[in-house]
Structure formats: C-alpha cells, structure tokens
Amino acid sequence: MAQKRATQSAPTRQSAAEVLARLERMGSEKIRLGMARFAIPSDNAFGISVGDLRKFAKSIGRDHELAQQLWQTPNYEAHMIAIFIDDPQLVTAQQMNRWCGEFDSWAICDTACFHLFSKTAHAWKMIPQWAKRKPEFERRAAFAQLASMCVHDKAATDEPFAQSLALIVKHASDSRNFVKKAVNWALRCIGKRNSRLLALATATAESLASSDDPTARWIGKDALREFQKPNIIARIKKRTKKA
Secondary structure, eight states: OOOHEEEEEEEEOHHHHHHHHHHHHOOOOHHHHHHGGOOOOTTTTOOOHHHHHHHHHHHHOOHHHHHHHHTTTTOOHHHHHHHSSSSSSTTOHHHHHHHHHOSSSSSHHHHHHHHHHHGSSHHHHHHHHHHHOSSSHHHHHHHHHHHHHHOTTTTTOHHHHHHHHHHHHHHOOOOOHHHHHHHHHHHHHHHOOOHHHHHHHHHHHHHHHHHHHHHHHHHHHHHHHHHHHHHHHHHHHHHHHHH
C-alpha cells in the first residue's frame, strides 16, 4: 500500500512540447484579446488566466531544466510557467540578467521578480545593477525586485531598505509609466515594512512631493497618501510590535 501511495504522488515529467500543447488547449481568445487592456502583449499568447497558469505550474512541480526550455520559446504563458516552476536555488546571476534583458511586459517582469528572483541568493545585488539599465522593463525590474524583497526577505535588517531610498530618489524623475509606477511601488513597500522605515520613507516621499519634477512629485504625493491611511498606520504598528 505504501508503495502504491508513493507511485501516485510522484510527478510526471513533461516535455516543453507537451506543456506548450497543453497551454494551447487551455487558451481563450476572449482572455487573449482582453490582455491589451492591461498593457500585456498578446501576439505570442494563448490567453490563460494567471490563476489557471499557477494551478498548471503546481501540477508540474519544480523543474529547472524545463523552465529553461520554456523560456526559450516566444510564448507568454510558457514564460509564466517557467517562472513558476523554476528552482530559486538553481537560478544563477547570469540567468537573471539574461531573462531581465528579455522582459517585454510589466506582467512578466513583476512575476519573475516576485515569484522567483526575490527568492534567490543573488536578489539584492541585482537591484542597483538593473537600475542602471536604460530599457523600461529592465529598469522597472530593479524596483519590482526591491518591492518584492520587502515582502520576502523577512530576515533582512532595515539597512538595505534604508540605503535603497537613495536609488529611489535617483530614478524618481524617470517619467516612463512602468518605471515611475515601480519606483512608487518600492517606496510604498519600504515604508510599510516597519515604523522606522516608515519614518525614513515618509521623509523621502515629502522631499519628492516638493520636487520641481512632475514625476518625482507624483511619486512622493502618492506614497504620502498611502502612508497617511489609518489602516496602513495601524498595520505597520502591529507589524513593528511583532518584530
């Protein structure tokens, strides 16, 4: 009986071709056409909800080799599956740089940073490197990664987050939509980590809010609005007490 249970729970290894065939069957033209509303390119997409992609990825399990094969295809959903099934312990800095250079939407960028890259041993060192890059989604990756670290790096001290505020100030004048929103996201996430970082992030936001630059001013004012919400303040105080 024990042997039967072990056999039933063992994952079935799938090839990249099999995964792509399954994704194509799962596709919905309605979802594919609707992707444009969220600024996600759909030319190489089947049209599958993120929820269904995550369920499919869970059925596959961790598979670093298959993830590499799927990433080499041009398909949007194959890239999403690659992100969900890759093993953070096997992801190299070289792979992270290569994938970052191929980001073509905020959805792939943010999913990779939040669900994979922020869980690797190379997560922190990539942030200043990617911030120097000029392409929109590559620079966005720096701040999507920083925001993700606020959530996933429970063991980190306040210092790397406090030091990252200078990077936020440096790039707060980048008016490109997907960069400025990621810079704002990172600033808000840092401020919501604990009371000390809230004070530092608030000071940064106030400085940006008084800037002559319209993008920096928007980032600062938007962050301040969130920091001043009673439910956010209460949540930060509760989180600080637990630390």
